[in-house]
Amino acid sequence: MIKNPARYLVTSALPYANGPIHIGHLAGVYIPSDIYTRFLRSAGREVIHICGSDEHGVPITLKARNEGITPQEVVDRYHAINKKAFEDFGITFDIYSRTSSEIHYETASEFFRQLYDKDIFIEKSSNQYYDEEAACFLADRYITGTCPHCGNENAYGDQCEKCGTSLNATDLINPRSVISGSKPVMKETRHWFLPLDKYEGWLRQWILEDHTEWKSNVYGQCKSWLDAGLQPRAVSRDLDWGVPVPVEGAEGKVLYVWFDAPIGYISATRELTPEWEKYWKDPETKMVHFIGKDNIVFHCIIFPTMLRAEGSYILPDNVPANEFLNLENDKISTSRNWAVWLHEYLQNFPGQQDVLRYTLCANAPEAKDNDFTWKDFQARNNNELVAVLGNFVNRALVLTDKYFNGSVPARGATDEYDREVLSQISLLKEKVETALEGYRFREALKEAMNLARLGNKYLADTEPWKVIKNDPERVKTILNISLQITANLAIILDPFLPFSMERLREGINSNESRWSMAGSDSLLPEGHSINTPSLLFRKIEDDEIEREVKRLLQTKKDNEDNSSSASPAKENITFDDFSRLDIRTATITEAVKVPKTKKLLKLTLDTGIDHRTVVSGIAEYFEPEAIVGRQVALVINLAPREIKGIESQGMILMAEDKDGKLVFVQPSDRVTDGSEIR
RNA sequence: GGCGAGAUAGCUCAGAUGGUUAGAGCGCAUGAUUCAUAAUCAUGAGGUCCGGGGUUCAAUUCCCCGUCUCGCUACCA
Numbered sequence: 001m002i003k004n005p006a007r008y009l010v011t012s013a014l015p016y017a018n019g020p021i022h023i024g025h026l027a028g029v030y031i032p033s034d035i036y037t038r039f040l041r042s043a044g045r046e047v048i049h050i051c052g053s054d055e056h057g058v059p060i061t062l063k064a065r066n067e068g069i070t071p072q073e074v075v076d077r078y079h080a081i082n083k084k085a086f087e088d089f090g091i092t093f094d095i096y097s098r099t100s101s102e103i104h105y106e107t108a109s110e111f112f113r114q115l116y117d118k119d120i121f122i123e124k125s126s127n128q129y130y131d132e133e134a135a136c137f138l139a140d141r142y143i144t145g146t147c148p149h150c151g152n153e154n155a156y157g158d159q160c161e162k163c164g165t166s167l168n169a170t171d172l173i174n175p176r177s178v179i180s181g182s183k184p185v186m187k188e189t190r191h192w193f194l195p196l197d198k199y200e201g202w203l204r205q206w207i208l209e210d211h212t213e214w215k216s217n218v219y220g221q222c223k224s225w226l227d228a229g230l231q232p233r234a235v236s237r238d239l240d241w242g243v244p245v246p247v248e249g250a251e252g253k254v255l256y257v258w259f260d261a262p263i264g265y266i267s268a269t270r271e272l273t274p275e276w277e278k279y280w281k282d283p284e285t286k287m288v289h290f291i292g293k294d295n296i297v298f299h300c301i302i303f304p305t306m307l308r309a310e311g312s313y314i315l316p317d318n319v320p321a322n323e324f325l326n327l328e329n330d331k332i333s334t335s336r337n338w339a340v341w342l343h344e345y346l347q348n349f350p351g352q353q354d355v356l357r358y359t360l361c362a363n364a365p366e367a368k369d370n371d372f373t374w375k376d377f378q379a380r381n382n383n384e385l386v387a388v389l390g391n392f393v394n395r396a397l398v399l400t401d402k403y404f405n406g407s408v409p410a411r412g413a414t415d416e417y418d419r420e421v422l423s424q425i426s427l428l429k430e431k432v433e434t435a436l437e438g439y440r441f442r443e444a445l446k447e448a449m450n451l452a453r454l455g456n457k458y459l460a461d462t463e464p465w466k467v468i469k470n471d472p473e474r475v476k477t478i479l480n481i482s483l484q485i486t487a488n489l490a491i492i493l494d495p496f497l498p499f500s501m502e503r504l505r506e507g508i509n510s511n512e513s514r515w516s517m518a519g520s521d522s523l524l525p526e527g528h529s530i531n532t533p534s535l536l537f538r539k540i541e542d543d544e545i546e547r548e549v550k551r552l553l554q555t556k557k558d559n560e561d562n563s564s565s566a567s568p569a570k571e572n573i574t575f576d577d578f579s580r581l582d583i584r585t586a587t588i589t590e591a592v593k594v595p596k597t598k599k600l601l602k603l604t605l606d607t608g609i610d611h612r613t614v615v616s617g618i619a620e621y622f623e624p625e626a627i628v629g630r631q632v633a634l635v636i637n638l639a640p641r642e643i644k645g646i647e648s649q650g651m652i653l654m655a656e657d658k659d660g661k662l663v664f665v666q667p668s669d670r671v672t673d674g675s676e677i678r
Numbered sequence: 679g680g681c682g683a684g685a686u687a688g689c690u691c692a693g694a695u696g697g698u699u700a701g702a703g704c705g706c707a708u709g710a711u712u713c714a715u716a717a718u719c720a721u722g723a724g725g726u727c728c729g730g731g732g733u734u735c736a737a738u739u740c741c742c743c744g745u746c747u748c749g750c751u752a753c754c755a
Contacts, residue, residue, distance in 0.1 A: 619754090
C-alpha cells in the first residue's frame with residue numbers, strides 16, 4: 001500500500017454501452033468513487049477520476065442488428081444517455097470518454113503492439129466457422145442452428161435460449177450464419193493469447209502476499225482463481241466491431257473486448273491530459289479501481305498482468321469491489337426492467353439527487369449483497385436527512401435569524417461542555433477521513449451524520465430558546481457554536497451530498513469547502529451574515545412511495561404476462577417424422593443423485609419392456625425419494641448417451657416454464673407401463 | 679459437486695491480533711421539550727451472535743462438519 005502518494009488515479013468501471021444506468025451501478029461503483037474523489041479534491045490532493053463507455057463486443061453488434069442500426073448508433077445513444085445521467089447525479093469524472101474514440105484505437109493498438117513486439121503473446125490456430133458469403137469468421141453468437149439438446153431450431157452458437165444449455169458452435173446441428181443465412185464452413189483462423197499462466201507466480205506474490213489488505217471478497221476471489229490455475233486467454237477475435245489487431249495479416253480481427261476495455265482507462269487519461277504518463281507510470285501515483293464484483297478477475301488479475309507484461313505501467317494499489325444491490329428483494333435485471341433507472345428517478349424526484357446518493361451510500365453493498373427498498377428510501381430521507389440533518393441546520397439558522405437578524409453572533413466565554421462539543425468536530429472529521437481512506441463509505445457517512453446529531457443534542461442540552469429570556473449573551477455563544485457545526489457540515493458532508501451542501505453554503509453565505517478547514521471552530525466569523533434559511537430536504541410522502549412500488553408491481557405483472565406468451569411453434573413435421581418417436585409410459589423404480597453434480601438424477605425406470613437407466617437434469621426440483629413410484633412419459637428410442645460416466649437410455653418428458661421450473665408430464669390415470677403415447 | 683463471499687437485535691449493518699454486562703442507526707415503548715419540516719433530546723424493551731462438534735481457563739471471534747443465501751465453475755439429451 002502506498003503511503004503519502006504524490007497523486008491519485010481513480011478509475012470507475014466503464015459502463016457497457018448497451019443500456020442505461022440504474023441504481024445498482026450507482027451504489028456499487030459510482031457513488032463510492034465519486035465520494036472518494038470529491039474527498040481527495042477537497043483535501044487538496046492531486047487526483048483525476050477516469051471513466052467512459054465500453055463500446056465494443058458482441059452484445060452491442062447483436063443489439064444493432066436487432067434494431068436495424070449500426071453498432072456505432074447503439075453506442076452513441078447509450079453513451080449520451082449515460083454521460084448525462086452521471087452529470088445529473090453529480091458524478092464528477094474528469095473525463096467521460098469512450099472506447100470508440102480515435103485516441104482509444106491508437107492507445108489500444110499501441111499497447112497490443114508493445115506486447116506483440118516483446119513476444120509476450122502465444123499464437124495459436126484453430127478451426128472456426130466462416131461465412132463465405134459475408135466473407136468473415138462467425139462469433140458463436142452469430143451462428144444459429146438446432147440445439148442438440150432440446151431440438152430448438154434457433155439456438156445460438158454459445159447458448160440455447162430455450163433450454164439454457166451453453167453450447168459450442170460446433171455442437172449445433174444444421175448451423176446457419178445469422179449474417180447471410182448461408183451454411184458456414186470450417187476454416188482455420190489464427191489468434192493471439194495472453195499467457196496468464198506464466199504470470200501466476202508473480203500474481204500470487206503481488207496479491208496474496210503484498211495486498212493482504214484488499215477486501216475479503218476481492219482477495220478471496222483472486223485466491224480462488226489463482227488456486228484453480230490460470231490459462232492463456234485469447235486477446236483477439238474474428239469480428240468487425242472493435243479495435244483492429246494491428247498486425248499484418250490480421251484483417252477481420254479485433255481486440256477482444258476484455259483486452260480493449262481496461263485500456264480505455266489509459267486512453268481516456270491521454271485524452272484528458274498530455275501529462276497522462278505521470279499518472280500511469282510514476283510509482284508515486286496511487287491507482288484505485290472502483291468496480292462491481294463481476295469485474296474482479298479483470299481488474300485484479302488480467303489487467304495487472306497486461307500492465308506488468310508491458311512493463312512501464314504502475315499497478316492498482318487497491319480494487320475496492322462492491323457486491324450487488326437488489327431491488328425490493330429481487331435481483332436487478334435490465335431485461336426484466338426490474339430496476340430504478342437514473343433518468344426515471346429524476347423525473348419522479350426532481351432535484352433530489354442527494355436523497356438517492358445518501359440512501360445508496362448508507363446502504364451500499366460493501367460486504368455483501370444488499371437490498372434497496374422504497375420504504376427504506378423514504379425512511380432514510382424522512383428520519384435522517386430531514387429529521388437529523390435538515391432539521392439541525394434549519395434550527396441553527398432560524399434561531400440566528402430570529403435572535404440576531406441573521407448575523408453570526410460573537411462567541412463569548414465557553415464552558416466545558418462548549419469546548420467538548422467543539423473538540424468533537426475535529427474528532428468526527430478525522431473519523432470520516434479514516435473511513436474514507438479505507439474505502440468504508442457507509443461508516444464515513446454515518447460519522448459525518450453524527451456531526452448533525454451532535455448539533456441537535458447541543459441545542460437540546462443548551463436550550464437557547466429558553467436562555468434568550470434572561471441571558472442573551474449566552475445565546476450568542478450557543479448559536480455561534482451551532483453555526484460553526486453547520487459550516488463544518490457543509491464541508492464534511494460535501495463529498496456525499498454535493499447538491500445540498502452547495503445550497504447550505506449559499507445559505508450560510510460561505511464558499512468554504514476545503515477539507516483542511518473542517519474541524520475548525522471558527523469557520524464563520526462574528527458579524528458574518530447568513531441568508532434567510534430555506535429547507536435542505538423535504539419529507540417524502542407515502543403516496544410518492546406507493547407510486548414507485550406500484551410501478552414495480554406492474555413491471556412484475558408485465559413480466560408474468562410476457563412469460564406466459566409461449567414461444568413460436570416449430571416447423572411442421574410429417575406424420576412419419578412423428579411416428580418415429582416412441583414415447584411410452586414408465587414408472588420410476590429407483591432414483592439417486594449423481595455424485596458431484598447439482599442437477600443430475602440417475603433414474604431406473606420400468607418401461608414394461610425392460611428396466612433401464614436414465615440420467616435426468618431435474619435434481620434441483622425433485623427429491624429422489626419423492627419421485628419413486630411416479631409414472632412418467634419416456635422417449636424410449638432416443639439414442640443412448642453417456643453422461644457423467646453413466647449411459648442414459650432415453651429421456652423423460654418434462655414441461656418447463658419460463659423460469660425453468662420443471663414438472664412431469666404424466667398420464668392422468670395410471671396405465672400399464674409401456675403404453676404408447678401418441 | 680468444486681471454489682469464493684456471507685449468515686449478529688423487527689430492519690440495515692459494526693464487531694483488529696479470542697477475555698468482564700455483544701454495539702450503532704432506524705423502528706418500537708416511556709418520559710422530557712417546543713427553536714425546528716409532528717422534527718429534537720433522554721431512558722428502556724428487544725439478541726440459544728445459523729445449527730452441531732472441537733481447541734482453550736475463556737469463542738460471536740480460531741478449527742472441523744452441516745444448513746441457508748449470493749457469485750464464479752462443472753453438469754442438464
